Amino acid sequence: MTEVAEIDTALEWTSDEIMTVVAARELTGEMVCFVGIGLPSKAAILARATHAPNVTLVYESGCIGAKPDRLPPSIGDGVLSRTADAVVSVPEIFSYWLQAGRIDVGFLGAAQVDKRGNINTTAVGEYDRPTVRLPGAGGAPEITTSCGTVIITLRHSARAFVEKLDFVTSVGHFEDEELERQRARHGHGPQVIVTDLCVLRYQPSSREFEVTSLHPGVSVEDVLAQTGWPVIISDDLEETAPPTKEELAALRRFSESSAHSR
Amino acid sequence: MTEVAEIDTALEWTSDEIMTVVAARELTGEMVCFVGIGLPSKAAILARATHAPNVTLVYESGCIGAKPDRLPPSIGDGVLSRTADAVVSVPEIFSYWLQAGRIDVGFLGAAQVDKRGNINTTAVGEYDRPTVRLPGAGGAPEITTSCGTVIITLRHSARAFVEKLDFVTSVGHFEDEELERQRARHGHGPQVIVTDLCVLRYQPSSREFEVTSLHPGVSVEDVLAQTGWPVIISDDLEETAPPTKEELAALRRFSESSAHSR
């Protein structure tokens, strides 16, 4: 705990911390957010604890309007059901809430992502005899197509940012323009990818994710080296605003209380 | 009330009372029964109060296992939800409970019925400009096809027992044998019609409802006069066992408490 306090004073942060903080900033106002496990959950809770207290968190476990004060180790944690405005069944959360278009923002992780925001959480290698079997689809395919917009977060590496996915678990944007138009009737799909190096945003003109912001200390070369396709660097490239003292303090506070709750 | 007590001693009964008592006898053991409003509800509550205490009553208002101690004036009465084992939504009662085949017996009233147990609760006369507009289908079409068996109760008259329905609201048994076979995969359809004159049972050989039991004091001629088609009288025609003292007492007790609850 002493160590954490020292870092806080110096305003240094880990790569996971800046990724979480930058992702949290994407949530604003009264957005209704569908939250997956892990970093997405952390970012959404951070947003509520800092600049966006009126964001509504919806978990696929059926908890609507959960108000966790610590990071739940799973999306089925009791702190979610106990603090929710309503708890519904899992079939209902997918039909009446997600599919019905009631969710503004979906928040997804991924093992692999491509330039159109398609993601793979199913398998690395051949599907029938994979080298790494991943957990599978979960809520992702319908989160990407039913939410107003989608935020993807994952660590930036050439293994994760690939030219061609081993398996398309969830469709970001279709290559086929007619399919893409149909898809867009129910939501705009992934609009931003937040990594530990940078922020990428979907550009309708190029129909690709382009790097729009580099985190402090990261170079274009760093990003190119860790991206498996010749990623477009935006003409309006910015430097990501570093995590504030308040953001880091809040993030560490609930990470700590989560460790305590063990 | 004095009058009722006198009738009770003499074991006399009204035509509605014998109809209710005889219908109630069709419910036995641990049957799960889907109960409509009016006489069906009365008969089902009577069955539970007398010979069949373990019958489970399910109401389309979502009340499962309701245990009313008085006759509710509607199927949405508070006595049903307050005494139910579970209360579910109306969509759920029709999907997870009725359509899923979880109900042994459906209990229906009707304005018109034909020899195959088809019923009309929609309109008398032309559909587009009816002479009498009836309430409509309600739960009946799916009750007749999804329950294990169906009991129909209505007062016997030539206006009600017709050769040809003005409108087929709910199908009892199809004329077409192939359609009837398909239908029977999900339930046996109407098997009994209980009226204030007699009991009719569906006979697979003739594929019609046949009169199998005459209530005390009713003649074959009475039934023929009040039936709009040449109804088959069963070779094994019996006389209906008259209401017992216990049946009448129970029936009048909860009818009375219902009147009081007004």
Next chain:
Amino acid sequence: MNARPLTLSDAVAEFVHDGDTVALEGFTHLIPFAAGHEIIRQGRRDLTLVRMTPDIIYDQLIGMGCVSKLIFSWAGNPGAGSLHRFRDAVENGYPHPLEIEEHSHAGMAVRYQASASGLPFGVLRGYAGTDLSQLSPTIRWITCPFTGEELAAVPALSIDVSVICAQQADRRGNVMMWGITGVQKEAVLSAKHSVVLVEEIVDDFTPHVNAVVLPSWTIDAVSVVPSGSYPSYSEDYSERANDFYAQWEGISRDRVAFHAWMTNHVLETKDHAAFMESLTAIGVTT
């Protein structure tokens, strides 16, 4: 956006427009009578009304000429008689013809569910052999792509505004109802806008068997209207006025008696409290 507190009069003015498709849902319990009366007071016209079990309040709306179309599955006064204003419209075109689109309960429930789920249609095992399936363009057939079985398909309902009653709202505008909750959740989640009448505002909800909570952001307006469901009831707040349902048979059977009653108790009362007082004044126990 969270639900706004509005008077019922303001809520109806803002959310119910001439020509709208409106569902005032309720299943015997929690029927939003006060909202129906307010729609009559404000003189809405050309409404398409949706409800599984249209009862007296729909009879009143139809009889007062507010309604051009009814989508429903069972139109009666349960245990008490007919809806004579509904019948007069269908049988005699009075006060004007009423278009009807009718289904079974199961079909209507599936239409609500499809709509609440954002699907264009729903599937049920039903309607086979019925005359309804012959004449209704809203019943079609679909083949299971796995078993080949033929099933009925019905289209999602398209509703402009749903109005329901619930027992309580909290200070943030979440609402909670319990007892028989019917298809009201689906009605709210099917509609573009929704108004909820509640008995009272509470600080915190107490758990109830079968409680249904609708989050504030799914609702447009919350109106506090004590006994807003009268002569229907609100479990734990009021009893159903079964006498009133029985008396409606007499009031509604006659066109003149109906209009006199509506004038005295609805048109000439300014709100639900005044409506209730007008009944007390003629000796009705409310």
Next chain:
Amino acid sequence: MNARPLTLSDAVAEFVHDGDTVALEGFTHLIPFAAGHEIIRQGRRDLTLVRMTPDIIYDQLIGMGCVSKLIFSWAGNPGAGSLHRFRDAVENGYPHPLEIEEHSHAGMAVRYQASASGLPFGVLRGYAGTDLSQLSPTIRWITCPFTGEELAAVPALSIDVSVICAQQADRRGNVMMWGITGVQKEAVLSAKHSVVLVEEIVDDFTPHVNAVVLPSWTIDAVSVVPSGSYPSYSEDYSERANDFYAQWEGISRDRVAFHAWMTNHVLETKDHAAFMESLTAIGVTT
């Protein structure tokens, strides 16, 4: 027929057979670990397991060779790591090959709902463009007969026996669960038979937010197994053993360590109470 009180051992013996399709459902909360352990003790083989979120208990069943097929939508140890026995079966065919039939959560939920509704299939807006829809024979396309829109269709699940945990049963065998109740109601209503593990028997249920009651006659057997969901949890009875989930990563990664653990804590314990004691004996706080 009402639910019978049975020991978990008798319930598994009577209702879970070699070759059956079995759903031990639960969504983080109320996972029927004790039933999975008993199935392992009784040496069931060739099971088809169904669950949206297979976790450690399915990892154990797969690792112990009980399972020939898995129908699921997300197989992981949430927040803690992988299911290494599941991965070993899929990646290396150890202890034997595992057939998989996978869906998205939405697809699995619709399959459960269709089955609980007695329909042969269900419809959702999903899967478009995914590789899953290319390779799975259980995802087909269907056209809305009203709008022409193409939607995904998935077949109903066919389940022999579902096993769930609930907090309480009453003396007639009705069961009540609350907190996160996942897809457990649908699991029970989808299955030919069902077994419910409860923390205790009570005289009367107390209302809870989001309580789900399953009537006794929808259940075959009720077994009282205190902490039967450990290391999962039962809201208001126990806390989730998050440490155990974290430790499973280490235990399950190695085939030898896995078998040693299963032998010590499952095969050589006679029931769930003994399993819990065996953990206490090695210093695990249960």
